[in-house]
């Protein structure tokens with residue numbers, strides 16, 4: 001009953017749709033959808049990455 005709050009996510013490049021990063025969030029603290037600027041090796045630049053469920 002400990003791990004309900006932390007959920008695993010993948011971060012997907014919004015340009016090429018590849019899933020480049022794995023992360024977690026605490027859904028009690030973070031209710032909004034994550035969107036982060038991350039380096040995409042496929043696009044070879046920083047792009048917005050949005051969360052997708054594993």
Ligand SMILES: [Zn+2]
Pocket residue numbers: 013014015016017018040041042043047
């Ligand atoms: Zn990309």
